[in-house]
Amino acid sequence: MKGKIYLIQKDDELIEMVEEEYEDEDLLQKLLVDYPDLLAGELINDSNPRRWLLIAREMDVPTKEDTLGKWSADHLFIDQDAIPTIVEVKRSSDTRIRREVIGQMLDYAANGIVYWPVAKIISTFEANNENPDDVLTKFLDADSNIDDFWMKVKTNLQAGKIRMLFVADKLPKDLKRVIEFLNEQMDPAEVLGVEIKQYKSNDIRTLVPRVIGQTIEAEQKKRISMGITVDWDEQSFFNELEDQRGNEEKKIAIEIKEWFENNSHNFVFKKNQGYAVFWPYLEHNSISYLPFAINTKGFISIYFQYLKYKPFNDENVRLELLNRVNEIEGIDISPDKIHGRPKFSLIALNDKKSMEVFINTLEWIKDIIQDVND
Numbered sequence: 001m002k003g004k005i006y007l008i009q010k011d012d013e014l015i016e017m018v019e020e021e022y023e024d025e026d027l028l029q030k031l032l033v034d035y036p037d038l039l040a041g042e043l044i045n046d047s048n049p050r051r052w053l054l055i056a057r058e059m060d061v062p063t064k065e066d067t068l069g070k071w072s073a074d075h076l077f078i079d080q081d082a083i084p085t086i087v088e089v090k091r092s093s094d095t096r097i098r099r100e101v102i103g104q105m106l107d108y109a110a111n112g113i114v115y116w117p118v119a120k121i122i123s124t125f126e127a128n129n130e131n132p133d134d135v136l137t138k139f140l141d142a143d144s145n146i147d148d149f150w151m152k153v154k155t156n157l158q159a160g161k162i163r164m165l166f167v168a169d170k171l172p173k174d175l176k177r178v179i180e181f182l183n184e185q186m187d188p189a190e191v192l193g194v195e196i197k198q199y200k201s202n203d204i205r206t207l208v209p210r211v212i213g214q215t216i217e218a219e220q221k222k223r224i225s226m227g228i229t230v231d232w233d234e235q236s237f238f239n240e241l242e243d244q245r246g247n248e249e250k251k252i253a254i255e256i257k258e259w260f261e262n263n264s265h266n267f268v269f270k271k272n273q274g275y276a277v278f279w280p281y282l283e284h285n286s287i288s289y290l291p292f293a294i295n296t297k298g299f300i301s302i303y304f305q306y307l308k309y310k311p312f313n314d315e316n317v318r319l320e321l322l323n324r325v326n327e328i329e330g331i332d333i334s335p336d337k338i339h340g341r342p343k344f345s346l347i348a349l350n351d352k353k354s355m356e357v358f359i360n361t362l363e364w365i366k367d368i369i370q371d372v373n374d
Helices: 025-033 102-115 116-129 132-139 146-159 173-187 216-225 234-245 247-264 315-326 352-373
Strands: 004-008 014-019 052-061 071-079 083-090 161-168 190-203 204-214 266-273 276-284 287-289 292-295 297-300 343-345
Touching: 004 190, 004 204, 014 146, 014 173, 014 204, 025 052, 025 071, 025 083, 025 161, 052 102, 052 173, 071 102, 071 116, 071 292, 083 102, 083 146, 102 146, 102 161, 102 173, 102 276, 116 132, 116 146, 116 266, 146 315, 161 173, 173 190, 234 247, 234 266, 234 276, 247 292, 276 352, 297 315
Parallel strands: 083 161, 161 190
Antiparallel strands: 004 014, 014 190, 052 071, 071 083, 190 204, 266 276, 276 287, 276 292, 292 297, 297 343
């Protein structure tokens, strides 16, 4: 029986959307090229959503050094932590999805970590992008270095720290069980499935991704080995911030935290491999907004990339937020950064006037969130 979802339009008309198979495998593959977010990075890691850099569609997988590929993986992506991610796409109607696809993926992974020189990955990426440095710079955090990123890709490949994603409109039960088993047993590799169901009604189409394979046992094993952030506490965060940046920047961060304490009760402290992060959320009508984050390297990041809900889905509102931050003396972030995570130094808020501008910006954010949802 086909599944259904329902869409309520502005005029309160209820639209019934019926689940449909993709016309062909190529369509699903192309969707991933055009819309990598369909790989559900926020479901793979909800505290630090995965972002995807496409290296190539139909990526050659050699079986010997300096040889043409015997096979080709449907896609090769790399996430923001430089973890290579191999994607194999099948439709649920393809009989190969039950057994053959497992062997294919393991062949790709086993040979890729041995015979994919990072130079080939770089050259493939550059060949597929007109301005590769611009694409990569936009993808990386502001404090990341391109050469360091590619070196980390090499290190991850050598360590077998990769991710394998089986993608389909519907994964059969036996494949789901295999994915869960492999993900629990393989370390530091990660094995997951992503179902991307398609629902249609006349000219309206909706795509709904879901991640398969994240058992509790697997999650516990991989939180550290895959570079995933781990829970931390407030005291540990501020102690590390003081150790790395000094007491003055710690005081600035505490003042920001106190504002959020008076306006929100949702704080998350996480520890990455190289630094810790403080994520303060503003919540309204069951929606969580993450406008800024502070890390122990001494930076405040503006999280445009994760402000997906109204009113921040409006580019003009994001520009207004940017303009307000740019009113702080010494900060001049360009408008083309409103799709990413630009940052500025915590020490920029060291004087009373600058902190006042920043707090007023937080008040403005709170007010427009409440206005749009009330």
